[in-house]
Amino acid sequence: MNPARLQRVLFVIVCWAVGIAAAHAQPQRVITPIKGDLYRFRNASHFSVFLVTPAGIIATDPIDADAARWLKAELAQRFAKPVKYLIYSHDHSDHISGGEVFADTAVVIAHENAKAVILGERRPTAVPDLTFSDRLTVELGGKKVELIYLGKNHSDNSIVMRFPDERALFAVDFIPVKSLPFRDFPDAYIDEWIESLRKAEALDFDILAPGHGEVGRKEDMRALRAYLEELREQVLGYLRDGKSVDEIKQLVKMEKYAGWGDYKNYLPLNIEGMARHLQMHRLPN
Ligand SMILES: [Zn+2]
Numbered sequence: 229m230n231p232a233r234l235q236r237v238l239f240v241i242v243c244w245a246v247g248i249a250a251a252h253a254q255p256q257r258v259i260t261p262i263k264g265d266l267y268r269f270r271n272a273s274h275f276s277v278f279l280v281t282p283a284g285i286i287a288t289d290p291i292d293a294d295a296a297r298w299l300k301a302e303l304a305q306r307f308a309k310p311v312k313y314l315i316y317s318h319d320h321s322d323h324i325s326g327g328e329v330f331a332d333t334a335v336v337i338a339h340e341n342a343k344a345v346i347l348g349e350r351r352p353t354a355v356p357d358l359t360f361s362d363r364l365t366v367e368l369g370g371k372k373v374e375l376i377y378l379g380k381n382h383s384d385n386s387i388v389m390r391f392p393d394e395r396a397l398f399a400v401d402f403i404p405v406k407s408l409p410f411r412d413f414p415d416a417y418i419d420e421w422i423e424s425l426r427k428a429e430a431l432d433f434d435i436l437a438p439g440h441g442e443v444g445r446k447e448d449m450r451a452l453r454a455y456l457e458e459l460r461e462q463v464l465g466y467l468r469d470g471k472s473v474d475e476i477k478q479l480v481k482m483e484k485y486a487g488w489g490d491y492k493n494y495l496p497l498n499i500e501g502m503a504r505h506l507q508m509h510r511l512p513n
Contacts, residue, residue, distance in 0.1 A: 236244055257280030257298050259306075265371065266394040268437060272293035274323060277398045277437050278303070279391060281369030284312035287334065288389060288398060289439065290353065293326035300329055313337060313366055315375060316356065317400035318386040319345040320415075321440060327354035337366065339377055341385035376431070378424035380417035382409075397431060400439030405448045407441055408455075412501030418460065419509075425453040441489060455485055463502045467510070473503045 250498045255272035262268050265280040271293075276289035278299075286302055290296035303311065310333040316324045319342040327336055331354040338346070340359040347355060358364075374390040382402035389398040401410065402421060409416075429449055436444040459482060466476040477496050485491055 235472060255293065255295070259299075261394055262435060262437060262443065263394040266391050266396055268443070269295075269380040271298075273440055275437070275439055275441075276317075276323070277389070277391075277396075278311075279368075279371060279373060279394075280307050280309065281371040283369030284309050284333075286313045286315065286366060286368055286371075286373055287311045287330060288315045289317050289323040289400065290314065290329060291323060291377060293352075294330055296326035296329035310334075312368055313364070315373070315387075315389060316342055316346075316353075316390070317398070317439060317506075318342055318383045319349070319351060320383065320401070321349075321353075323400055325352045327471050330354070335363075336361070337364070337375065339375075339385040339387050342383075345383075345385060354455040356444065359442055378427045378488070379420045381421035381424040383415050384417065388404055388428060388431070390431055392432070394435070395433050396435040397428070398437045398439075399428065403436060403438055403449050403452060404489070405436060405438050405441050405444030406451070406487070406500055408485070408491055408494040409452075412496060412497040413505065414501075416501070418456065418502065418505045422453055422456050422460070425449055425456070429453070455482070455488075458482065459498060459502055463499060464506050464510075467506055468512075473500055476503060 258270045260268050262277065264489060267278055269276050269278060269289045274291045276291060278287040285307065310336055311330045314327055314330045314334040316338040326450045335346045335358055336354045336356045337358045338356040340361050343356045343359050360375060362377050366373050371393060376388050376390060378388060386402050429446065434445060436446060436448055463476055468478055471479065477499050480499055481504055482495060
């Protein structure tokens with residue numbers, strides 16, 4: 229290869245390597261409209277939503293401090309309005325770290341059980357100023373969001389946020405859209421989870437905005453409940469037949485969900501978590 233050509237090839241390789249390094253250094257951050265004044269904020273694989281009103285912005289999960297600083301700057305530039313409320317979906321750090329970034333202008337809201345865990349586990353975020361037990365409606369600039377506690381599910385403090393004008397629901401980690409629940413159901417209450425999905429299905433909305441993955445519809449919520457109910461029934465049946473967890477992993481048939489995200493990674497873990505849950509709550513003899 230002549231020196232000039234070698235130089236060009238090396239240049240291309242260096243650009244490619246720098247491009248890959250840059251893509252890894254910077255999580256993908258983007259704001260996309262959902263409907264009307266409701267937007268979705270993405271930071272890599274995590275998502276939250278925010279509502280713009282004439283009197284300021286209602287923001288939700290800050291995700292982490294870097295993400296929150298990026299979002300705060302974008303909101304100031306695009307809308308020139310302060311964040312007046314910051315609402316946490318639940319206590320888990322990967323969704324609510326960095327709340328202090330908005331605490332200069334925002335009232336921070338969470339479920340009362342979340343505040344106890346945020347304090348107890350010393351989550352790296354702003355402690356909620358305002359908590360509630362069942363329902364709380366936040367109104368700002370003529371717009372509103374309803375905060376609703378449906379019981380225990382993915383945690384003991386997960387809430388859903390319903391935006392009535394936009395007919396949208398924001399729910400994090402306990403209503404994945406066309407994908408399996410996370411790993412082996414850590415921190416979860418599976419029977420209450422199924423029940424809280426049933427309650428969520430009764431809410432009036434069309435658009436389901438989850439904390440991970442694509443936006444879905446109410447139908448995706450029903451499909452997830454069916455998945456949990458079918459998995460529960462099969463695992464319980466095999467436990468009653470005296471099968472081991474390893475045997476159950478071979479026996480469970482959930483092929484109709486093979487097209488869902490994380491099917492191969494998480495199905496064995498979902499089976500382990502379901503078996504652990506059921507073993508804790510059954511008396512074999
Ligand atoms: Zn979580």
